Amino acid sequence: MQLACIHVVQNKGSAGVDRMPVTALKEFVFKNRPQIADALKKGDYGAQPILGVSIPKSNGKMRLLGIPTVIDRWFQQCVAQAVTPRFEIEFKPHSYGFRPGKNAHQCVMQSQQYINDGFLHIVDMDLKSFFDEVDHCLLMQLVYRKMKCQTTLQLIRKWLRAPIKIEGKLVKRRKGVPQGSPLSPLLSNIVLHELDRELERRGCRYVRYADDFRIYPV
Numbered sequence: 001m002q003l004a005c006i007h008v009v010q011n012k013g014s015a016g017v018d019r020m021p022v023t024a025l026k027e028f029v030f031k032n033r034p035q036i037a038d039a040l041k042k043g044d045y046g047a048q049p050i051l052g053v054s055i056p057k058s059n060g061k062m063r064l065l066g067i068p069t070v071i072d073r074w075f076q077q078c079v080a081q082a083v084t085p086r087f088e089i090e091f092k093p094h095s096y097g098f099r100p101g102k103n104a105h106q107c108v109m110q111s112q113q114y115i116n117d118g119f120l121h122i123v124d125m126d127l128k129s130f131f132d133e134v135d136h137c138l139l140m141q142l143v144y145r146k147m148k149c150q151t152t153l154q155l156i157r158k159w160l161r162a163p164i165k166i167e168g169k170l171v172k173r174r175k176g177v178p179q180g181s182p183l184s185p186l187l188s189n190i191v192l193h194e195l196d197r198e199l200e201r202r203g204c205r206y207v208r209y210a211d212d213f214r215i216y217p218v
Contacts, residue, residue, distance in 0.1 A: 004077035005029045016051050016069030017165050025070050047158040052166035066164055066178025076183040086146045092196040097210035098185030107209045119216035130211035132176045136160050142190050
């Protein structure tokens with residue numbers, strides 16, 4: 001929990017719906033950590049709504065980010081630190097997005113290697129509105145395969161179902177993994193790992209960075 005606090009503070013970021021700044025997190029943790037840990041274990045903790053903020057994309061459209069409160073970001077960072085190694089061990093080597101030790105430069109280099117090897121035909125794909133359309137039931141089933149801890153599963157489910165506040169109004173969420181939280185990159189890769197498995201089953205050469213991927217057919 002202490003390591004997660006340090007990580008969240010270093011990442012800075014905006015305040016959520018409660019307007020608590022990230023600079024106030026260390027003092028909050030110092031004063032309340034035992035009570036919070038107890039509430040988490042007992043299942044009494046309730047996720048707060050996330051703040052919806054739209055930012056422009058490179059294609060001129062808008063992307064909706066979901067900003068959790070600083071406290072929820074702390075909790076999510078705790079869970080991410082604990083469960084990421086369990087999934088990372090099975091993730092495919094040609095998945096480069098939002099993973100420890102992986103980056104966009106490596107993705108480009110692998111793409112260049114395919115081209116140098118003579119695979120000049122490229123199928124370039126982007127999963128439309130992927131982060132907005134993730135099925136919660138499917139995601140939880142995939143998480144359950146590797147993570148049987150009921151406390152962890154309950155926390156993830158609460159974060160997935162937390163409403164989003166857009167222009168002052170709370171909107172229910174029944175699908176999607178909003179970008180902007182410490183846990184969303186891992187959750188999205190858990191779903192997209194199934195795509196990687198299918199591509200490998202079909203013998204495809206590919207690279208993937210989050211929901212963008214390229215296939216290099218013969």
